[in-house]
Structures are given as structure tokens and as C-alpha cells.
Amino acid sequence: MSARLLAGLSGRDPLSLERHVELHGPPPSLERERLLRELEAAGLRGRGGAGFPSAVKAHNLGRRRPVLVVNGAESEPMGMKDRVLLTRTPHLVLDGAQAAAHALAVREIVLVAPQGSLPLVAAALRERRALGRAPAEVELRAAAPGYVAGEESALLAHLEGRPAKPRVKPPLPVERGLQGRPTLVHNAETLAHLALIARYGAAWFRERGTQEQPGTTLVTVAGAVQAPGVYEIDLGTPLARVLETAGGPLEELRALLVGGYFGAWLDASDAHVQLADIALRPLGATVGAGIVFALGATACGVAETARLARWMAGESAGQCGPCANGLPALADLLERQATGRAVQGDADRLQRWLWMVQRRGACHHPDGTARMIASATRVFAQELSDHARRGPCRACSVQALRLPRAGAAKAA
Amino acid sequence: MSPKDPERLVLDPIACTGHGLCAELFPEQIALDDWGYPILDPETVPPALREHALRAVKACPTLALRLERARAAARARS
Numbered sequence: 001m002s003a004r005l006l007a008g009l010s011g012r013d014p015l016s017l018e019r020h021v022e023l024h025g026p027p028p029s030l031e032r033e034r035l036l037r038e039l040e041a042a043g044l045r046g047r048g049g050a051g052f053p054s055a056v057k058a059h060n061l062g063r064r065r066p067v068l069v070v071n072g073a074e075s076e077p078m079g080m081k082d083r084v085l086l087t088r089t090p091h092l093v094l095d096g097a098q099a100a101a102h103a104l105a106v107r108e109i110v111l112v113a114p115q116g117s118l119p120l121v122a123a124a125l126r127e128r129r130a131l132g133r134a135p136a137e138v139e140l141r142a143a144a145p146g147y148v149a150g151e152e153s154a155l156l157a158h159l160e161g162r163p164a165k166p167r168v169k170p171p172l173p174v175e176r177g178l179q180g181r182p183t184l185v186h187n188a189e190t191l192a193h194l195a196l197i198a199r200y201g202a203a204w205f206r207e208r209g210t211q212e213q214p215g216t217t218l219v220t221v222a223g224a225v226q227a228p229g230v231y232e233i234d235l236g237t238p239l240a241r242v243l244e245t246a247g248g249p250l251e252e253l254r255a256l257l258v259g260g261y262f263g264a265w266l267d268a269s270d271a272h273v274q275l276a277d278i279a280l281r282p283l284g285a286t287v288g289a290g291i292v293f294a295l296g297a298t299a300c301g302v303a304e305t306a307r308l309a310r311w312m313a314g315e316s317a318g319q320c321g322p323c324a325n326g327l328p329a330l331a332d333l334l335e336r337q338a339t340g341r342a343v344q345g346d347a348d349r350l351q352r353w354l355w356m357v358q359r360r361g362a363c364h365h366p367d368g369t370a371r372m373i374a375s376a377t378r379v380f381a382q383e384l385s386d387h388a389r390r391g392p393c394r395a396c397s398v399q400a401l402r403l404p405r406a407g408a409a410k411a412a
Numbered sequence: 413m414s415p416k417d418p419e420r421l422v423l424d425p426i427a428c429t430g431h432g433l434c435a436e437l438f439p440e441q442i443a444l445d446d447w448g449y450p451i452l453d454p455e456t457v458p459p460a461l462r463e464h465a466l467r468a469v470k471a472c473p474t475l476a477l478r479l480e481r482a483r484a485a486a487r488a489r490s
Contacts, residue, residue, distance in 0.1 A: 168424050168426055321425065321430045322445060322447065322449055356451070
């Protein structure tokens with residue numbers, strides 16, 4: 001199948017404005033009703049992780065003039081897709097921002113991305129200005145470090161010069177966002193899709209993907225595959241085929257982590273399942289931020305889960321009691337189980353705490369962490385009880401998941 | 413708001429620092445988790461218990477607890 005978002009890319013250079021216009025034509029400028037109608041008919045859902053319908057977000061704005069924030073922070077450590085979009089085909093994202101800005105009477109656009117991605121976005125903006133195609137004022141801002149810094153209310157706090165921590169909702173950013181103004185926050189990939197929907201229409205968008213989740217999506221394939229990287233995949237593609245797209249497994253696989261660090265472990269025998277929420281939900285997973293991590297059979301799911309739980313605990317904003325206390329307690333417990341030091345009642349305590357931390361934070365960080373751990377207790381049930389009784393296995397030292405230093409900013 | 417509108421307890425988890433007074437004053441609908449933070453009953457507050465619920469709300473040293481009409485509270489959760 002041909003690429004949409006990644007069309008025309010070859011080598012490492014970004015797609016020039018000239019080449020971009022050759023491929024896609026000039027930037028679309030639909031009026032409000034028309035764009036919202038196409039978005040709704042297209043069924044576009046946000047590609048930042050939560051999968052919220054994009055048309056609904058715009059509808060919730062009402063008639064107020066919003067600030068548009070392009071969220072390219074991509075704080076998910078394995079995620080590379082927004083960075084790839086912004087550095088290799090920045091004009092598609094800018095077209096999307098421009099189309100949304102035109103339709104919704106936006107005067108101010110703020111684009112947030114890792115520091116290393118900004119120079120290429122700035123160069124793309126200069127290209128557009130030279131050709132008189134600059135969108136409304138675009139301010140470029142470096143993302144704050146930290147896992148929760150990509151959450152939209154944390155992102156807005158950072159833009160206002162405060163610590164990048166989530167706040168309690170409501171009010172939602174569309175009601176009260178940046179400096180109290182209505183604010184539309186869209187993930188960078190979401191806007192790239194919007195740019196194409198505005199050009200080619202909803203019916204075209206729906207030629208790919210599934211009925212419930214139309215379109216293609218960018219997937220970061222990581223771990224034990226031949227060619228880790230970002231691939232454009234039709235939603236609904238079986239996970240096994242996603243892995244094949246990345247060159248196939250390097251070894252026999254034990255499990256897949258799908259969605260992101262807040263996602264869920266799937267047994268490798270479930271690789272026939274489609275990359276689509278409707279197929280993944282029965283297994284406790286979602287497409288999430290479009291990440292598929294392959295865990296080889298030579299690594300240890302118990303040790304990886306314990307390390308990841310500890311890392312997620314360290315990434316808590318520390319604002320809400322159940323998260324600030326519950327995640328470290330869960331990480332301690334998993335470390336005890338992984339190293340054969342489990343104490344009486346730990347198995348029950350684990351289930352109790354997984355239930356106890358959920359839906360009790362200002363953001364979904366504790367929910368996502370609990371979901372990931374709960375999936376591990378299902379997929380690695382046998383290994384967990386083996387470790388609890390016998391201590392670490394030989395594979396425990398492998399460290400397959402890439403876990404940055406706590407609070408570290410993404411390099412690019 | 414008429415007192416007949418069904419109301420529900422709502423917590424600001426950032427403002428809450430786990431004093432635990434609320435659970436002492438209104439154990440009918442507030443329990444404490446293993447770290448001393450309140451777990452609220454998602455059901456509406458029965459009118460007969462409204463006085464107790466209000467006492468818990470007023471006792472919170474960080475103003476983290478409030479009573480909201482059920483419809484607004486449901487929206488807060490979504």
C-alpha cells in the first residue's frame with residue numbers, strides 16, 4: 001500500500017516545500033463547516049495516545065476563537081513518529097495547522113517539539129514565508145522533559161512558564177487553556193492527517209484502515225526486530241504483519257508491548273490480532289501512541305515489567321496521593337517478586353493496589369501504569385510465580401526496554 | 413441549586429494531602445486507601461446524609477472536597 005503521511009520521503013533529507021506541493025498540491029483552506037463535516041465523516045481520531053475524535057474537540061470549542069497548540073512533544077521514550085514527521089515532512093504538519101487555523105479563525109499557533117526537532121521546523125517556516133505561504137503566527141517552543149509533560153494540560157502549564165505538570169479537569173483546554181483562552185491541542189500526526197483530509201476528503205481517508213478507526217497511522221516498531229523504526233501502517237493490520245514491515249523478529253518472541261509505556265503486554269501468540277482498538281481492547285490494550293515493542297524470548301518479561309514500573313513511578317508528577325504513593329509501592333512489590341523476596345500476601349496486595357490507584361489522579365498516568373502492570377500479571381503469570389519462588393532468572397539482566405534517565409529530555 | 417438535586421462528592425486529587433478528616437466524618441461514603449487518601453463512593457449522597465457530607469467538605473483543611481450536582485460531577489470524571 002502506498003504511503004500517505006510518509007509519501008515522497010527518501011534518504012534523510014526533509015521534503016522541501018517545492019517537492020511537497022508537487023506531491024500534495026497547495027495547502028487547503030476549507031471554511032469551518034466544511035472542514036468539521038469532513039473531519040467528522042472521516043472519523044479522524046487523535047494520534048497522541050488517547051484517540052479522542054478530532055471533530056468533537058473542534059465542536060466543543062463552539063464559536064470561540066482558539067489558540068492552536070501543535071503537540072509534538074512525544075514524551076513516550078520509544079516514540080519517534082512525531083519527530084519523524086516534524087523533521088522529514090514538516091510541511092504536512094504545518095499544512096494541517098494552517099488548515100485548522102483558517103477554518104477556526106485562529107490567529108496564534110504554538111508548536112511544541114523536542115529541542116532537536118525545532119531547527120528543521122524553523123527552516124520549513126522560512127521556506128513558507130519566502131513563498132508567501134506562512135500560516136498565522138507560529139511560535140516554536142521546546143518541550144519540557146518528563147513523561148507526563150506531553151499530557152495536554154501539562155504542556156500548557158509549561159508554555160505558561162510553570163512546571164510541566166497536569167492539572168485537574170474540567171475545565172478542558174478547549175474551555176480554558178493557554179492563559180485562560182480556549183485552546184485546541186492537537187498531536188502533530190493528527191494535524192498531518194487533517195491536512196490530507198482537507199485535500200482529498202473523508203471518503204478518500206476511509207479507503208484505508210477499519211470502519212471504527214479509519215486511515216493509516218504511524219507506528220514506531222522497537223525491540224527485537226530487524227529494522228526498528230517508524231512505519232506507516234493501515235489501522236487494522238495484524239501485529240505480526242506490522243513486525244514483518246520492520247523486517248520481522250530477530251529471534252523467537254515472548255511478548256509485545258503495544259501502545260506505549262502506558263500500554264499493555266500481549267503474549268507473542270496473540271500477534272495475529274489486529275492493530276485496532278476493537279481487536280486490542282479484549283486483551284486490555286489499545287493502539288495508544290502507536291508503539292509496538294517486541295520482547296525477545298531471551299529477555300525476561302518479569303524483570304522488564306519491574307524496571308518499567310519503577311521508571312513510571314519515577315515519572316509521576318507527584319501531585320496526587322494515590323499515584324505518588326501507589327506507583328512506588330507497586331514498583332517495590334514487583335521488584336520483590338522479580339527477585340524472589342516476595343512476602344506473605346504480596347499477590348493479593350498487587351491486585352488490591354492495581355485497583356486502588358486507578359482513576360484517582362488528575363491525569364491518566366496511574367491508570368496507564370496499572371494497566372501495563374495488570375497486563376504483565378496475565379501474560380507473565382507463570383514467570384512471575386517462578387521468580388517469586390526461585391528468584392531472578394538468567395535473562396533478568398538483559399534490559400531490553402530503553403528507559404531514559406528519570407525526567408530526561410528527548411535529545412531530538 | 414435545590415437540595416433535591418442529586419449530589420455527589422468530588423475530590424481534587426492535587427489539592428488533597430491525605431489528612432483523612434473526611435473519612436472520619438463521613439465513613440458512609442468515604443474510605444481511606446492504604447496511603448491515607450480518600451476513596452469516594454461514586455453513588456449520589458442520600459438526602460438523609462447530606463449534613464454529614466457537608467461536614468466532611470467543610471472540615472477539609474485543603475478545600476479538596478466538594479459536593480456537586482451529579483450531572484456536573486459525572487462530567488468531571490469523563
